[in-house]
Amino acid sequence: MSLSTHVLDAASGRPAPGLAVRLEKADGTVLAERRTDVDGRVKDLPAPDIGAHRLIFDTGGLSPFYPLVTIDFRVADPAEHYHVPLLLSPYSYSTYRGS
Structure with a gap:
């Protein structure tokens, strides 16, 4: 199992380093605890065990409304790769299970 994430600043259309x-x-x-790289990615997160986890993003520098974004997710199959992206704009955000 592996875990990665990336953050895109939807207002600028660019990664959030x-x-x-x-x-x-x-x-x-x-x-x-990590920081996104120049492409807005974190590739070296430890593989969590089966069960519920969360990613907490410090988004205060990009959004005047959302100082933090928390994404709760569940690991069901430890053999799979889990990619949890965040698309952020000043007054909205979205996420999905990526590949």
Whole structure:
């Protein structure tokens, strides 16, 4: 199992470099803290166990409305790759399970 994410600034149409991202278990245990690279990606997150987890993005520098975005997700199959992207604009965001 592997886990990655990336953040796109939808207002500018560009990646969001240098954004702080934290991976936690559902109970709040911090598993990793990283920053997005120049392409807005974090590729080296540790593989979480089966169960519920969350990614917390420090989006205050990009959005005047959303200081943090939290995406809760569930790992069901440890053999699969999980990619959790975030598309952010000043007053909205979206996510999906990527490939």
